[in-house]
Amino acid sequence: MKNKLLSLLLFLLVSISFAQVTFKPGLRFGANFSEITKAETYKGKTGFYIGVFGELKFTEFYALQPEIYYGTQGAEALYTDQEDIDLKYVTLGLANKFFIAKGTGLHLIVGPSIDVNVDYNWVNIVNDEVDYDLSPIDISIFGGLGYEFPFGLVVEARIKQGLVDLDLFNDNDYDDNNDDTNNYNDENQLNKVFQLGVIYKFKF
Numbered sequence: 500m501k502n503k504l505l506s507l508l509l510f511l512l513v514s515i516s517f518a519q520v521t522f523k524p525g526l527r528f529g530a531n532f533s534e535i536t537k538a539e540t541y542k543g544k545t546g547f548y549i550g551v552f553g554e555l556k557f558t559e560f561y562a563l564q565p566e567i568y569y570g571t572q573g574a575e576a577l578y579t580d581q582e583d584i585d586l587k588y589v590t591l592g593l594a595n596k597f598f599i600a601k602g603t604g605l606h607l608i609v610g611p612s613i614d615v616n617v618d619y620n621w622v623n624i625v626n627d628e629v630d631y632d633l634s635p636i637d638i639s640i641f642g643g644l645g646y647e648f649p650f651g652l653v654v655e656a657r658i659k660q661g662l663v664d665l666d667l668f669n670d671n672d673y674d675d676n677n678d679d680t681n682n683y684n685d686e687n688q689l690n691k692v693f694q695l696g697v698i699y700k701f702k703f
């Protein structure tokens with residue numbers, strides 16, 4: 500009898516816990532304002548992103564949002580004898596959302612992402628189908644602020660910082676005179692993106 504009561508109590512607790520979890524799919528899109536750090540002859544570039552997500556809201560104050568989206572970023576050349584750096588990524592992100600003001604939609608956003616380069620991927624590199632040795636992936640961290648309206652619309656701003664050197668395979672990190680002591684230039688060139696966009700969550 501005691502075992503049956505414990506089993507019933509455990510079943511009720513699990514049922515209540517799962518009943519509080521809500522799932523809402525949606526779309527997110529907006530503008531990317533990107534730059535590449537330590538690239539002195541380049542300036543910022545404007546691109547876009549668009550994708551889908553699924554929000555798992557566990558409590559009133561916390562939600563986990565896996566997302567996948569396509570985005571363009573890079574940098575524009577300052578001089579005419581250079582080419583712009585055009586980067587296209589498919590991104591897998593895991594956004595943690597913390598609702599910091601009870602009764603409002605104001606929330607903090609933080610999480611990691613993996614960015615897979617569409618053009619400079621492993622397949623093209625192995626087949627020698629690319630002209631430049633750019634990294635095929637980027638690992639990023641992001642943080643931001645958002646506001647969610649009751650009818651499902653969300654506006655948000657994020658800063659996303661890449662952690663992988665774009666010039667990952669380049670060993671020529673020295674000046675022409677090969678003075679290893681005074682001219683070593685091993686500064687990583689990293690993606691940095693400011694995202695401004697909107698989200699719409701569907702209610703089922």
